[in-house]
Amino acid sequence: MAAKKRQNRITEYRLMLQEWRKHQILTYAGYILGFPADTPEKIAHDIEVIKRELPIDILEFFCLTPLPGSEDHKNLYLNGVPMDPDMNIYDLEHVCTGHSLMTKEEWQGIYNKAWELYYSDEHLETLMRRIIVSGNKPERIWAHALQFAGCIRYEKVHPLQGGYFRRKVRTQRRSGLPLESPLVFYPRRVWEVLRTYVPFAGFALRLWLKCQQIKRDPASKDYMDLALTPVSDHGEDESLEMFAHTEAAQAAVAKAQRESAAREKRAKEPIAAAE
Numbered sequence: 001m002a003a004k005k006r007q008n009r010i011t012e013y014r015l016m017l018q019e020w021r022k023h024q025i026l027t028y029a030g031y032i033l034g035f036p037a038d039t040p041e042k043i044a045h046d047i048e049v050i051k052r053e054l055p056i057d058i059l060e061f062f063c064l065t066p067l068p069g070s071e072d073h074k075n076l077y078l079n080g081v082p083m084d085p086d087m088n089i090y091d092l093e094h095v096c097t098g099h100s101l102m103t104k105e106e107w108q109g110i111y112n113k114a115w116e117l118y119y120s121d122e123h124l125e126t127l128m129r130r131i132i133v134s135g136n137k138p139e140r141i142w143a144h145a146l147q148f149a150g151c152i153r154y155e156k157v158h159p160l161q162g163g164y165f166r167r168k169v170r171t172q173r174r175s176g177l178p179l180e181s182p183l184v185f186y187p188r189r190v191w192e193v194l195r196t197y198v199p200f201a202g203f204a205l206r207l208w209l210k211c212q213q214i215k216r217d218p219a220s221k222d223y224m225d226l227a228l229t230p231v232s233d234h235g236e237d238e239s240l241e242m243f244a245h246t247e248a249a250q251a252a253v254a255k256a257q258r259e260s261a262a263r264e265k266r267a268k269e270p271i272a273a274a275e
Contacts (some may be wrong), residue, residue: 014240015231017055021134026144027057033111034064039101040110047117050242053138055130058144060159061114062092063107093158112152119149124207128214129223142211146204154200165197 006256020027031050033043036275045254049054066073067090076083076097102110124145128138151162170185214220226240 013054014227018228018231021055021130021228024134024136025137026131026140029056029059031059031114032064033061033114034095034099034102034107036100038099040106040113043110043114044117047114051118051123051126052225053227053240053242056149057127057131057141059118059147061111061118063095063111064088065092065185066097072271078189091158115149115152119145119153121210124149125210126225128211130225130228132214132220133223133228138211139213142204142207145207146200150203151198153203154196163205168192206260 009222015094017027031047050059064072066076073083082098084090086096089096093111095104095111098104099107124141127141127145130136130190131141146164148159150164151157151159155166157166168189170180170182171177
């Protein structure tokens with residue numbers, strides 16, 4: 001609601017995600033941090049709710065960014081809210097404006113921590129177990145985790161800007177910067193590669209072994225948790241925390257309940273008329 005995306009219907013999220021899983025579709029979702037009511041504690045809590053109640057596979061995080069020319073940028077400018085003059089950081093992963101409930105350091109800190117919270121070892125194991133139940137291969141989660149968890153954890157860049165190996169060419173520099181000496185560039189680059197990719201390789205190996213362990217476990221095919229629990233015909237009145245977390249969510253649930261009751265009433269009317 002805060003993003004003005006009226007097509008997002010919270011009461012249909014689980015049903016939609018579960019339906020996609022039946023067709024072995026890997027699901028991606030984005031989480032924007034920095035809306036007016038956000039705090040580090042609230043964001044961390046919301047991520048735990050998502051992990052527990054929604055069967056999303058890949059989640060990526062962004063900072064709410066007032067892109068120049070947008071309505072947000074205009075409103076912040078008119079209201080005198082400070083915005084960073086460096087256009088290079090308006091990239092959705094750096095904090096570039098003020099917030100009423102968080103300092104710049106707190107906002108940037110929870111953005112960095114959000115990746116750790118979602119892509120924890122425990123939740124990566126959960127994602128692998130969920131995908132097996134859906135008839136899919138856990139290696140898909142393993143491969144995506146290398147990018148979406150590994151890029152942030154080891155390269156310190158957003159996964160959409162990263163990959164499996166980062167190339168740095170000595171002769172390619174930003175305009176205005178001098179070329180570095182080979183005696184300086186290459187020793188430093190060798191150390192960067194060792195410092196980054198030895199731990200990265202260790203992470204990949206540990207996760208691969210866990211992947212194969214889960215794959216061999218006969219109990220994996222019967223795995224079930226709250227996110228995978230089938231939605232009832234009256235799914236909107238389930239006691240899920242995400243349905244009661246905000247006033248907007250409560251209003252959406254109330255609306256869904258009214259619509260469900262109206263559909264049931266219309267369905268019974270022809271039967272009553274026939275009698």
